[in-house]
Amino acid sequence: MTYTIKDGCTACDSCRPACPRQAIQLNPDAEGYWIDPTLCDGCPDLEIPACVTACDLDQLHFLPAKKGRSKSTLLPAAIPDIFLNGKTNPFASSLVMWETCNLLTQRQGLPWQTDSEGRLCYRRPVQRGLGELRFRLAPDPTAVEVMPPSESLAALGEFELRAACVHLIFSAYAVTQETPWKTSFTLTSQHFEQYLGLEKRKDLTKLEKLTLIKDLVYQTCRFRVAINWPRQGRVQGFSLAEHAVWQLMDTQYYFEQDREGHDHLIGLSFVVQAGDWAQKFLNKQRYRQQTAFYQYSTLPRSLLLESMSSWQQHEGAVRLLLWLLFKLRLGGDQRMTVRKLLRIAYGDARVVEATTVRGAHKRLLKTFENDLEALYSYGLIPLFDPDTYPVEIQPFWARVAEIPEDAEAALDFWTEDAQQSQSLTTSAPRDKWQRLLNARILSFELPEDWQQTLRQPSKRRRKRAAANQRGATLSGDDIKAARQQQSLSQRALAQRLGKSQSWIRDVEKGRFKVNLNDQALLQQVLAVTLG
Ligand code: SF4
Ligand code: SF4
Known part of the structure; x- marks a missing residue:
């Protein structure tokens, strides 16, 4: 429910400071004020909205929901720039990109600390502490200053896991640029609807979709990073002063007027540019001269769609999915312990709680096995280490998944199973949790569109x-x-x-x-x- 301002507004400025959501804004192109419908929530806790009470001229009124389809001709054409093959696109995958993704997925779960300026920061050591990345949070996407600690933590609490998908879309756009640190790209709300699968969501109104897109874009653009990078191979060490990971250069609103003269928001567009980090980690020309890096990998579109549909029910699975996207880029040995996966999916504090508080491990174990099943359903099939993660401590769904579909083969399976010391129907051992903490997953079988994320061997090999x-x-x-x-x-x-x-x-x-x-x-x- 949102409000709007009538034509008789005299711009007296009484309503603007009264709005608790800073939704009333000065119109930059014309005289008077306008209400940003992505911010106005209609003051649900008040009998009469604050702005209506503040206006003596009765110039504020309820905006009825828009009827019918929006005229797409009023919006800039949304020709897709990424996922042109419908499946995958390269994306920037440097450590700065991974840690920004990590910040958006873990939020308050990471070890934030107060720095020498009394601001909240997240430090990521590089090469055993020879260098570091330092991240801080800005109060809004265009601000240069950073927030005080208590406000930063509260703001992080409102961030959404889905913003990581927007971050990956930006990372894919950055790869389409020759010099991404000085060339911006424009994305409309229609682009986001396509990439994130929102166009098919019938349960959301147009305004709800636009509000969601704007929130996710704004959250993604609030991280600032300072980089101190040690020498690596032929690339000399360097330092970069604090800068926005993604600079939001402009936001445009597109309105359509209905027969009653009400303006309805029908689209948004955002102009974004990669920060200075891209000069060092996404620099094709200097990479050829071996004086900078050009680090990219392959982003499957299915990962965005899966994350957007599973984030509420399987938050841990989505965190694992995003972590694997960056980890698999490195190829080679993919062994990982269950303890590590638990820390990635649920954070250190939850793992410590499960290992120290009586009974807490049962909940975490159930969640972990459900999340692993969600990954399996998506197409990432865990390959359990037979020595440390044998059948008797594997999730029940994994054991059931082994049963062949073919009736004859299924009969053979059950006959053979009955002869095993640990049959499919044997209940889990009492020490399952302790054994699980040291169990390993050897690797994941990958869905087809993920195969390209693995580093390819050299042409000669x-x-x-x-x-x-x-x-x-x-x-x-x-x-x-x-x-x-x-x-x-x-x-x-x-x-x-x-x-x-x-x-x-x-x-x-x-x-x-x-x-x-x-x-x-x-x-x-x-x-x-x-x-
Ligand atoms: S209804 Fe409430 S949130 Fe909306 S503009 Fe008025 S005061 Fe702000
Ligand atoms: S209080 Fe009324 S007249 Fe004054 S700026 Fe707001 S809407 Fe306009």
Whole structure:
């Protein structure tokens, strides 16, 4: 419910200071005042809104909801600049980008501290303390000063996890620029609706969507960072004074007038520019001269949609998803302990509580297993370490997921399961929580659009591997025959390979092509030599 100002307003300025949400603003283009509908909440706690009480001329009135569709011709064309293939887009993935994402997902959960100026800051050491990133919070996206500690913490409490998606969209736009630290980009509310899947949300009014988009953009643009970076390889050490991670240069409002003469907000646009960090971490030209970095990875669009739909029910899963996006960029060994995943998903304080307060671990364990299942449903399949994370302490859904769909195969599965010392239906051991803290996940099988996030081997290595492997691959039938020859069950082979049983099943059925590394591993474990 919002209010609006009639034409008879004499600009006496009585209502503006009375508004508790600073929604009444001086019109920059014409005389008089206007009410920002993304800020006005109609004063729900008052019988008569504060502005109505303050106006002697009765110039404020309730704005009825807009009827019918908005005229998109009144808005700038929203031609997508990213996700042009519909699936993925490169995004800036340097440490500054990760820590900003971390700040937006963990908010008050991070170890904020007071600095020498008495301001709240979050410090991230670089290279064992040789350098650091220092983040602080500005009171609004255009402010240069930072907030006092108590206000900073209160403001962080109002931030939303979904702002991390806006941050990733900005990171993807920054990669489309040749010199992102001095070239701005413009995003309209229609862009955000497309990228974030809001266009399909029938439960939100147009104004609610616009208010949400503006809030998320403004939260993302409030972080300021100072950088002290040590020498790394040929790149000399450097310091950058505090600057906005994302500079909000302009916000435009688009209105449409209805037959009764009421102006309704139908769109927004934002002009944003990457901060000075991009000179050092997203600088193509100087990267070629080896005097700066150019760090990027691949952002799957599905991650944004998943985060936008799961953030309320599975906040921990979304935090893990975003962490994995940056972690997997590094490729190589992806082993991770459950303790680490718990800290990422729920913060240190919650993990400490679960390990020290009697009974608290049960709630956390249940949440963790549910969040892991949410990742599984999205397509990130955890591969449990058979030594530290054996079947008996795995989540029940993971054990059930191993049951084949095919009736005959399912019968074999249950027959084999009954012969195991730990069957599927055996209840979890009493020391499950203690064992789980030291359990490891070897890696995650990735959805197709995530495959590109892994660092690709060099061209020469790919060529050599392809030459070695050409004509020498095991088919699904070969693998099944070799496995049966060795009297190995699918589960036993999966454990030896560090894969899931469903992976073996799919490979044997020829549902997907096995990559070169896994081919080599299969040949080694099954002791099969190909000519
Ligand atoms: S209704 Fe309340 S929130 Fe809206 S403009 Fe008036 S005083 Fe501000
Ligand atoms: S109090 Fe009434 S007349 Fe004065 S600025 Fe506000 S709306 Fe206009």
